[in-house]
Amino acid sequence: MLVTEEVCRLQEVKVLSPTAILGYGFPDASFQRGLSMQPDAIAVDAGSTDPGPHYLGSGKSFTDRLAVKRDLLRMIEAALAQRIPLLIGSAGGAGAKPHLDWCAEIIAECLTELGQTAQVAIIAADQDVGDILHALHEQRISPLGPVFPLTEAHITESTHVVAQMGTEPILQALDAGAEIILAGRCYDPAVFAAVPIRAGLPESLALHMGKILECAAIAATPGSGSDCMLGVIDQDGFVLEPMNPDRSCTVTSVAAHTLYEKSDPRFLPGPGGVLDLSECQFQALDGRRVRVSGTTFQADATYRVKLEGARQVGFRTISIAGVRSPDFIASLDAILETTRSAVFANFEDIDPADATLLFHCYGRDGVMGPLEPKRDAVPHEIGLVIEVTAQTQALADTLCAFARSTLLHLGYPGRQSTAGNLAFPYSPSDVALGSVFAFSLYHLMQVDDPLAPFPIEYRLMGDLHEIG
């Protein structure tokens, strides 16, 4: 059972990253090539805040179940066959309990289908509202970047709050002999760094390697989020090699990747400290492999974890339509304002504070909003999205329908096309989108013990009647 004992005290550790996000897939040939390199661990990251607050708020995964199962079947089979640990970070994308349960169920199905059993460590990342309020009152919570000031309401109204774990809970699960580690919300590099750290290799290099491996072959050229990358780490550096012979790591591709989705490529803060890349060296070993060295890690005086939370702000209904009339486009802003006034005048019992009516004008500034420098250019057509977010779905439906019908038939000065103002691609024209969430926490919380917020449950999973 203690498969990971073999990993201890190695001079060199190999970590295979099959794909950038669990469920994004990978070519079998690349994966087989990775396995032939005798990796010491397979690790995969599943998480991101990129798809927005909906997934954390609703408890749904942003990756598809069938695609996740396809990836997991291959990884579980390979990890058990090679007696190496499989580590999965930020289950289900957002890494809260519903995501963890969802992914655990898929793992159980895979094990049963493979006729295998495995010791699975499930590490929760959900945080208790009472604990966070307590931390707020003790002033142990600070904003992370240009975020709103935190109030008690942000905390109590959140449907899920998670913290990003560091490597500590994962190391504990490895020590306990887990063959599969399923982590809730997790610092992306942690699942890649844990096995090298446990083998006595430098935390700084292990985390930096994890920063790159978590995106799999995105750091190669041509890059891909759906292909395998191998990281080989020793005491002085690590080497990256894409497992698909059609891809290469170059100094530029690897160095450029350190910029990706970060605000500063030199200093990368994470749980417990900051990775410092300012003295980093990137060296091409050959046409396809790059060696990275010189990364350092500065531990913080107090250990802090990142909190993420989302709360429901209403329900949304949208309607999509196009406009081709030059006179309508010339008067667009005035027409939209007239429509807005007509909607709220018709439903005078509805407090405008309980509903938000927005118009997205594609062709003008639909993509960039207030950042658009060419807003005054006059297009020949406009793609319009009418959007209402309100306290109930019924109210959102009502207001969106009324805005749509008002706009369709609105008379405006100089109107020549009097039959209708909008071109609808669909019938029905309106779509109820359901619950709308917003990020309610994106803050740092000081903790005394990096393990305490992340309880670990061990489960023997899979084909249980095999072992009676």
Added chain:
Amino acid sequence: MRLADLAKVIRSKNAGPFELTFDVLFDSEEAYVRVVDSGRLRADHFAAIYGIAPGDVLSVVEFAPALAIKITIRRALGSGDLGETDVYGAQQHAPLLDVEIP
């Protein structure tokens, strides 16, 4: 010369839900140095391109190991907040293409 003709990559993306980060990557040191020396991507110029307050430009980092310039700004809205136009922040780069570099 336009920045689009000097840079290999010009892209934008969220750096967390409250920041938007722009990367301009070069494949020649000459082009990188030319753009750095021009100062056209420094905070005050960048703010003018996007019509934002210079204080909303959080950092401009010239990162020679990757021949890269990275600019990070405050997001006007948290990602996915009401009024969002680009949840991933991946299509906010276009005004940089036309920046004239002497």
